[in-house]
Amino acid sequence: MSSIIDARGLTKSFNEITAVDDLTFTVKEKGVYGFLGQNGAGKSTTIRMLLSLIRPTKGEIKIFGLDLSTHRKEILQRTGAIIEKPDLYKYLTAVENLKLFATMSGLKLNRKLLIDKLEKVGLAERADSKIKTYSQGMKQRLGIAVALVHNPDLIILDEPMNGLDPQGIADIRHLINHLSKDEGKTIFISSHLLSEMEQVADSLLIIHKGKKIAEGNMNELLNPEQSRIEVETRSAKELELLIKQTAWANKIISANGSKIIMQMKREEVPVFIQQIAEMKQDIYSIHKKNSLEDYFLSLTSH
Amino acid sequence: MISLLKIEIFKIFKKPRTYIAFAVISLIIILIQIALKFGGKEYVGLMMSGMGDSFEEIPTKIVLNGYLVCFIILNLLLIHIPILVALVAGDAIAGEANMGTLRLIASKPVSRIQLLIVKFTASVIYTLMLLIWVAFLALIVSIALFGVNWLGVPRELQFNVMESDDVLWRYALAFCFAAIGLICVAALAFMLSVFSDNSIGPIVVTVCVIIVFTILTQLQIPFYDETIKPYLFTTHMLGWKGFFYVKAVDGVTQKGSIENLSAILKSAAVLIGYTAVFLGIAFWYFKRKNILS
Numbered sequence: 250m251s252s253i254i255d256a257r258g259l260t261k262s263f264n265e266i267t268a269v270d271d272l273t274f275t276v277k278e279k280g281v282y283g284f285l286g287q288n289g290a291g292k293s294t295t296i297r298m299l300l301s302l303i304r305p306t307k308g309e310i311k312i313f314g315l316d317l318s319t320h321r322k323e324i325l326q327r328t329g330a331i332i333e334k335p336d337l338y339k340y341l342t343a344v345e346n347l348k349l350f351a352t353m354s355g356l357k358l359n360r361k362l363l364i365d366k367l368e369k370v371g372l373a374e375r376a377d378s379k380i381k382t383y384s385q386g387m388k389q390r391l392g393i394a395v396a397l398v399h400n401p402d403l404i405i406l407d408e409p410m411n412g413l414d415p416q417g418i419a420d421i422r423h424l425i426n427h428l429s430k431d432e433g434k435t436i437f438i439s440s441h442l443l444s445e446m447e448q449v450a451d452s453l454l455i456i457h458k459g460k461k462i463a464e465g466n467m468n469e470l471l472n473p474e475q476s477r478i479e480v481e482t483r484s485a486k487e488l489e490l491l492i493k494q495t496a497w498a499n500k501i502i503s504a505n506g507s508k509i510i511m512q513m514k515r516e517e518v519p520v521f522i523q524q525i526a527e528m529k530q531d532i533y534s535i536h537k538k539n540s541l542e543d544y545f546l547s548l549t550s551h
Numbered sequence: 552m553i554s555l556l557k558i559e560i561f562k563i564f565k566k567p568r569t570y571i572a573f574a575v576i577s578l579i580i581i582l583i584q585i586a587l588k589f590g591g592k593e594y595v596g597l598m599m600s601g602m603g604d605s606f607e608e609i610p611t612k613i614v615l616n617g618y619l620v621c622f623i624i625l626n627l628l629l630i631h632i633p634i635l636v637a638l639v640a641g642d643a644i645a646g647e648a649n650m651g652t653l654r655l656i657a658s659k660p661v662s663r664i665q666l667l668i669v670k671f672t673a674s675v676i677y678t679l680m681l682l683i684w685v686a687f688l689a690l691i692v693s694i695a696l697f698g699v700n701w702l703g704v705p706r707e708l709q710f711n712v713m714e715s716d717d718v719l720w721r722y723a724l725a726f727c728f729a730a731i732g733l734i735c736v737a738a739l740a741f742m743l744s745v746f747s748d749n750s751i752g753p754i755v756v757t758v759c760v761i762i763v764f765t766i767l768t769q770l771q772i773p774f775y776d777e778t779i780k781p782y783l784f785t786t787h788m789l790g791w792k793g794f795f796y797v798k799a800v801d802g803v804t805q806k807g808s809i810e811n812l813s814a815i816l817k818s819a820a821v822l823i824g825y826t827a828v829f830l831g832i833a834f835w836y837f838k839r840k841n842i843l844s
Binding site: 263297300301302303304321322323325326328330332333334335336337338339340341345349350352353354355357395 | 554555557558561562565566567650651652654655656657658659660661662839841842843
């Protein structure tokens with residue numbers, strides 16, 4: 250599988266603040282690539298750099314094998330995007346908005362084709378309503394129709410499920426699965442809804458304070474054969490020193506504040522619990538942490 | 552490029568605020584025409600006072616014809632129309648940023664330079680349409696209401712008199728000159744729009760600049776005549792009046808003449824120069840701008 254996005258050493262500083270710090274990642278062709286990070290982690294800045302809305306301070310971006318700084322137009326012709334909330338022209342109708350953005354992508358679509366595109370996101374019946382009369386969910390769906398209007402190969406979605414009700418979220422999830430599995434699109438998606446990301450993403454990139462802290466295949470990162478254990482103690486550093494003197498040393502993922510994250514085979518867990526009990530440290534709790542949410546929080550909550 | 556321009560014009564004329572300018576201009580011109588139709592005698596009397604007995608004896612209906620009404624309207628309005636131009640040009644980029652659509656259109660396969668070119672061109676088209684509307688109401692409707700005759704333009708205790716067949720071409724050139732002035736204002740508002748993420752800012756700043764510069768232009772203080780006024784674009788925007796100042800030989804005005812054509816051309820060049828500077832700054836900044844809104 251060839252790479253669609255290839256970012257190398259991507260850095261963006263705003264005055265003295267470094268929003269994205271030496272970020273390197275690769276997005277392979279086809280599939281859904283989840284992009285996670287807390288608020289202010291640098292996700293939107295990264296996405297804006299991918300769309301050439303922001304110029305990187307350092308680093309380079311190649312999309313479809315082309316350098317973004319020199320082949321912007323060719324790349325954007327094959328890319329569709331929603332950036333944060335999909336603000337559209339409120340004084341225009343859905344079909345007018347769609348036609349306008351299709352024209353900007355170099356397409357001339359007649360009304361029938363535009364209505365067909367709106368049909369895909371369930372808005373055909375409201376095609377001639379002004380956007381100011383739309384609910385947040387309808388605007389979100391129209392934003393997706395705008396992103397897809399020119400049939401792009403790469404779809405970049407920044408928080409596409411924001412403001413949607415459960416049905417809306419499910420619709421977007423189905424649409425993402427359809428675009429990825431049936432139409433072979435590559436989807437780069439950021440979202441705060443970790444349970445949703447767990448359902449749609451094949452691969453993950455997690456950033457924290459502008460830096461990459463994890464990247465890889467979802468199944469490898471959340472290996473069900475491996476148990477991720479969070480141990481809450483009085484001092485994680487003290488317990489970490491003790492663990493490092495044992496055979497469990499290479500099982501430590503992180504140790505911060507009062508929590509140590511360990512990763513080990515499921516059958517090793519009872520043995521490990523017995524052994525740390527013998528270390529005579531104050532252990533307040535032990536949790537298994539294998540969901541994406543647990544994994545994400547274990548990496549970012551310090 | 553043409554299809555992008557069509558989009559921009561479509562967007563401008565779909566906004567209700569666009570029509571506010573046309574409605575305001577129409578209302579003011581009609582009010583002036585009504586006032587002159589029913590109270591023109593007093594106005595002409597005031598205008599002719601001090602010009603000598605021979606002028607005061609001319610019947611009002613001859614002096615107050617469509618050409619003079621148009622001149623009066625332009626004299627009153629051409630300094631205020633820029634405010635209406637700023638409503639659209641100041642909104643061109645900042646309005647998109649404010650709505651959140653700038654990031655969407657800037658992520659489409661259109662270069663930023665192309666985007667600015669079509670947006671400024673659309674603002675210029677709006678400006679020209681507004682000016683054509685003013686020309687229609689102020690000149691054509693005034694001619695229909697008041698008829699035509701010779702045009703007497705008051706000028707510091709003297710009258711410049713032009714025969715009726717020597718006037719229309721002057722209006723044509725005056726409107727062309729006014730277009731250059733208004734495009735300069737549009738460029739100023741457009742440049743400010745590029746720097747802002749809220750359309751109120753560029754519109755208000757443009758209006759403030761016009762008001763302050765106009766006050767300075769009209770200040771009768773000799774010190775400013777050489778030090779500040781020659782550098783204000785508002786000073787040069789008054790250059791349209793030059794088309795109605797005719798050469799006189801032995802007290803007789805020369806048909807088809809313009810008293811100081813070089814001064815008009817110089818003012819036009821200054822306005823074009825300012826326009827180029829404003830646009831240059833706008834293009835330079837927007838090409839590098841981080842679109843965060």
